[in-house]
Amino acid sequence: MSRRNAFYAQSGGVTAVxxxxxxxxxxxxxxxxxxxxxxxxGRNGIIGALTEDLIDTGRESSRAIAALMHTPAGAFGSCxxxxxxxxxxxxxxxxxxxxxxxxxIGYFFYNGGNDSADTCLKVSQMAARLDxxxxxxxxxxxxxxxxxxxxxxxGFGSVAKYVATSMREAAFDVASMAKTSTRVFVLEVMGRNAxxxxxxxxxxxxxxxxxxxxxxxxEIAFDEAKFLTRLDAKVAQFGYCCVGxxxxxxxxxxxxxxxxxxxxxxxxxxxxxxxxxxxxxxxxKLGHKYHWAVADYLQRAARHLASKxxxxxxxxVGRAAVELAVxxxxxxxxxxxxxxxxxxxxxIEAVPLDQVAxxxxxxxRDYISADGYGISAKARAYLSxxxxxxxxxxFRDGLPQYVRLKNVAVAKxxxxxxxx
Amino acid sequence: MSRRNAFYAQSGGVTAVxxxxxxxxxxxxxxxxxxxxxxxxGRNGIIGALTEDLIDTGRESSRAIAALMHTPAGAFGSCxxxxxxxxxxxxxxxxxxxxxxxxxIGYFFYNGGNDSADTCLKVSQMAARLDxxxxxxxxxxxxxxxxxxxxxxxGFGSVAKYVATSMREAAFDVASMAKTSTRVFVLEVMGRNAxxxxxxxxxxxxxxxxxxxxxxxxEIAFDEAKFLTRLDAKVAQFGYCCVGxxxxxxxxxxxxxxxxxxxxxxxxxxxxxxxxxxxxxxxxKLGHKYHWAVADYLQRAARHLASKxxxxxxxxVGRAAVELAVxxxxxxxxxxxxxxxxxxxxxIEAVPLDQVAxxxxxxxRDYISADGYGISAKARAYLSxxxxxxxxxxFRDGLPQYVRLKNVAVAKxxxxxxxx
Numbered sequence: 001m002s003r004r005n006a007f008y009a010q011s012g013g014v015t016a017v018x019x020x021x022x023x024x025x026x027x028x029x030x031x032x033x034x035x036x037x038x039x040x041x042g043r044n045g046i047i048g049a050l051t052e053d054l055i056d057t058g059r060e061s062s063r064a065i066a067a068l069m070h071t072p073a074g075a076f077g078s079c080x081x082x083x084x085x086x087x088x089x090x091x092x093x094x095x096x097x098x099x100x101x102x103x104x105i106g107y108f109f110y111n112g113g114n115d116s117a118d119t120c121l122k123v124s125q126m127a128a129r130l131d132x133x134x135x136x137x138x139x140x141x142x143x144x145x146x147x148x149x150x151x152x153x154x155g156f157g158s159v160a161k162y163v164a165t166s167m168r169e170a171a172f173d174v175a176s177m178a179k180t181s182t183r184v185f186v187l188e189v190m191g192r193n194a195x196x197x198x199x200x201x202x203x204x205x206x207x208x209x210x211x212x213x214x215x216x217x218x219e220i221a222f223d224e225a226k227f228l229t230r231l232d233a234k235v236a237q238f239g240y241c242c243v244g245x246x247x248x249x250x251x252x253x254x255x256x257x258x259x260x261x262x263x264x265x266x267x268x269x270x271x272x273x274x275x276x277x278x279x280x281x282x283x284x285k286l287g288h289k290y291h292w293a294v295a296d297y298l299q300r301a302a303r304h305l306a307s308k309x310x311x312x313x314x315x316x317v318g319r320a321a322v323e324l325a326v327x328x329x330x331x332x333x334x335x336x337x338x339x340x341x342x343x344x345x346x347x348i349e350a351v352p353l354d355q356v357a358x359x360x361x362x363x364x365r366d367y368i369s370a371d372g373y374g375i376s377a378k379a380r381a382y383l384s385x386x387x388x389x390x391x392x393x394x395f396r397d398g399l400p401q402y403v404r405l406k407n408v409a410v411a412k413x414x415x416x417x418x419x420x
Numbered sequence: 421m422s423r424r425n426a427f428y429a430q431s432g433g434v435t436a437v438x439x440x441x442x443x444x445x446x447x448x449x450x451x452x453x454x455x456x457x458x459x460x461x462g463r464n465g466i467i468g469a470l471t472e473d474l475i476d477t478g479r480e481s482s483r484a485i486a487a488l489m490h491t492p493a494g495a496f497g498s499c500x501x502x503x504x505x506x507x508x509x510x511x512x513x514x515x516x517x518x519x520x521x522x523x524x525i526g527y528f529f530y531n532g533g534n535d536s537a538d539t540c541l542k543v544s545q546m547a548a549r550l551d552x553x554x555x556x557x558x559x560x561x562x563x564x565x566x567x568x569x570x571x572x573x574x575g576f577g578s579v580a581k582y583v584a585t586s587m588r589e590a591a592f593d594v595a596s597m598a599k600t601s602t603r604v605f606v607l608e609v610m611g612r613n614a615x616x617x618x619x620x621x622x623x624x625x626x627x628x629x630x631x632x633x634x635x636x637x638x639e640i641a642f643d644e645a646k647f648l649t650r651l652d653a654k655v656a657q658f659g660y661c662c663v664g665x666x667x668x669x670x671x672x673x674x675x676x677x678x679x680x681x682x683x684x685x686x687x688x689x690x691x692x693x694x695x696x697x698x699x700x701x702x703x704x705k706l707g708h709k710y711h712w713a714v715a716d717y718l719q720r721a722a723r724h725l726a727s728k729x730x731x732x733x734x735x736x737v738g739r740a741a742v743e744l745a746v747x748x749x750x751x752x753x754x755x756x757x758x759x760x761x762x763x764x765x766x767x768i769e770a771v772p773l774d775q776v777a778x779x780x781x782x783x784x785r786d787y788i789s790a791d792g793y794g795i796s797a798k799a800r801a802y803l804s805x806x807x808x809x810x811x812x813x814x815f816r817d818g819l820p821q822y823v824r825l826k827n828v829a830v831a832k833x834x835x836x837x838x839x840x
Contacts, residue, residue, distance in 0.1 A: 014596045016589075044599035074596035081600050160816050169436075169492050169721035172822060176494035178503055179464035185717060195560045203819060234536050276693075293716035294696075297605060301589035305724060307818060381615075387818030398581050398727060398807030399623060402592060420600075 004106025009042035010074040011112030015155030016303040017314035019068035026319020044077035067403035070393035072303035072318035078233040093126040101412040108136030113142035117358035124331040137321040138333040145196035148359035150335035157386035167204035178240035186292040188275025192248035195363040201244030202375035212238040260310030308389025320348040344385035424526025430494040431532030435575030436723040437734035439488040444738020464497035474830040487823035490724035490813035514547040522833040533562035538777035544751040556751040565616035568779035570755035577730030577806035580620030587624035598660035606712040608695025612668035615783040621664030622795035632658040638668035647744035728809025740768040766804035
């Protein structure tokens with residue numbers, strides 16, 4: 001097999017460690033110069049491929065590429081852009097392959113979640129149908145941890161570490177204030193459909209550092225009366241209580257609480273999240289003074305508190321993707337396989353993309369405690385290893401130092417343009 | 421002078437490093453056993469003194485006391501409880517002195533902000549009036565950084581480091597997403613009356629890591645049209661923009677925007693903060709997709725990202741308070757004096773409490789850029805050193821390990837009780 005170029009793109013919501021996967025891809029490709037020529041990145045994800053806006057990663061120094069290991073978010077830009085099915089939008093797939101052909105791209109590495117796995121699979125199928133030789137490998141990534149088959153998803157472990165640490169710290173704060181002031185603290189976290197991040201908040205409370213804590217999962221319909229009773233009992237017993245709530249909390253009709261029609265002073269809808277809503281409900285019904293926080297992007301961008309395990313796994317899936325590709329494996333994803341909880345051991349195995357694409361892995365019911373407001377021992381055994389180890393970025397003058405790449409564009413070869 | 425006991429209490433909103441001050445007080449007192457007998461802490465601040473609910477810190481191991489250096493929030497509990505003037509509520513002061521007399525307390529260390537400095541001064545005056553020999557020293561603390569005379573306040577440097585780091589990380593995230601999704605990120609920070617924390621957000625953007633950023637200070641009346649024009653220009657130029665907004669942002673009538681009458685789906689007021697309000701205003705008027713975060717307690721409890729400078733200063737003011745006390749200085753506060761910006765050098769000097777009590781130090785106008793939306797070079801030179809150095813806590817199994825003290829109560833000696 002001759003030497004061909006590679007294309008790499010970042011897709012969907014970014015994470016604290018997606019650049020570590022990019023680093024794994026680029027560094028490993030540089031070790032396979034007999035098989036992989038240039039590594040081009042899509043500027044703003046797949047849009048870069050469609051518009052022939054390619055970045056030549058070869059123009060970046062080894063040092064800059066190494067610095068991706070400790071830099072959050074997507075160094076080449078990401079996008080929220082889902083390709084339709086082949087039959088519905090064949091032109092887009094043909095355009096992709098036109099661009100790939102023009103730049104002799106023989107390897108397609110797509111770094112994303114469920115949708116991206118699907119796109120990667122379709123690109124692979126389309127290439128086969130059109131007799132274009134292409135090896136397509138999906139590189140898993142999502143803070144939501146909802147990809148099938150893989151034991152966990154790079155990006156999640158760092159969010160888990162962040163939300164658990166933040167809740168533990170806030171709990172110490174509330175405990176200090178509870179005598180005369182704040183008694184309830186509500187933290188809203190990401191994970192609209194799956195409660196993995198909400199579950200990770202539960203790690204704040206453990207045998208060494210017990211914390212009165214209630215979790216509101218997207219998988220459990222919100223029962224106002226039951227929740228308020230539980231909360232009031234916690235406050236009575238401990239003097240305070242913490243609440244971790246998923247942005248995707250729903251009522252028993254399946255309706256998102258956050259979309260229940262909030263309006264601000266300007267008359268705009270969609271003002272607050274479910275966190276402040278739960279907090280004010282508590283104040284209204286029980287009278288407890290509250291504080292609330294919505295971490296939003298802070299939780300998924302917090303490279304300063306990344307999990308070393310997560311960083312290692314993000315790099316490993318990037319590296320494995322290239323190793324699979326040069327061995328000729330296509331339409332696969334390197335998955336993380338857990339071989340043991342104690343001690344935590346993991347390895348990478350390739351899984352066929354059709355087992356991953358479009359499948360959403362929700363939090364299993366037995367990861368949630370019987371009462372629906374906490375995590376089980378099983379969840380704890382699963383979650384804890386993913387948060388372990390610290391991988392602090394370098395700091396200068398008090399602040400973390402993150403790299404910005406030069407992102408030099410590759411000269412266009414096609415005469416046609418493409419509108420997104 | 422004979423050996424007498426000491427009382428120490430934490431007051432008001434807690435910080436990531438107030439326990440480092442407690443550590444400084446207790447460890448230093450233990451080095452002056454000829455002068456200081458036991459160190460009692462007030463359970464929940466001054467309330468512990470009023471209700472004779474004292475904690476014997478002598479029951480804590482040296483190791484536990486040392487662990488206060490890396491533990492956020494108030495280890496003995498704090499309170500929001502302001503003593504009235506001596507003439508208005510003489511009984512409270514007399515009660516305090518009754519408790520002190522019963523437990524032979526000759527040293528009063530009060531760890532707090534403006535109000536606490538005032539209380540400390542009044543306790544000192546009352547003791548003198550009643551011929552009760554008492555040395556009263558205020559230990560400065562406040563994330564708001566608004567205490568007079570001292571160059572900075574322990575607690576602030578760590579919040580500054582947290583908000584600047586968080587904004588930098590979120591900016592990398594938004595930059596990745598801006599092509600097809602989020603273009604504006606709004607972070608609401610603390611500091612209701614003084615814009616010190618808002619200014620610290622400005623450190624996220626520096627020569628090495630430029631970020632399109634607008635700051636909304638509590639000192640500058642919000643001008644909607646001007647702000648939206650500025651923001652839109654940033655988005656046009658950079659593709660995205662970040663906004664740091666003080667919870668205390670006011671309109672030109674001096675009215676808090678956050679209190680402009682927000683209502684949630686339950687019909688409750690006080691749902692959202694000003695952060696989500698600004699975000700939805702941007703969406704409404706300019707159409708940019710936004711994300712917002714409200715860090716709330718996370719910012720002041722984030723011991724995992726504390727500034728080493730801040731931790732050192734918090735310890736130093738605690739230690740200096742005891743050293744001043746054993747030298748017979750009363751009605752004073754150890755202040756941080758900056759002797760140089762580059763290299764940053766500081767020392768501790770005692771200042772009379774009447775220069776500190778009830779004075780609020782706002783952000784000077786020349787710390788804000790001419791256009792009102794950024795920080796000046798002067799602000800940068802002031803702020804940056806306060807965030808420098810890392811002082812990570814110990815981690816186990818992925819999470820920071822914070823100490824909880826035994827907080828053993830001292831046997832009561834008074835026959836009378838006191839209601840708060």
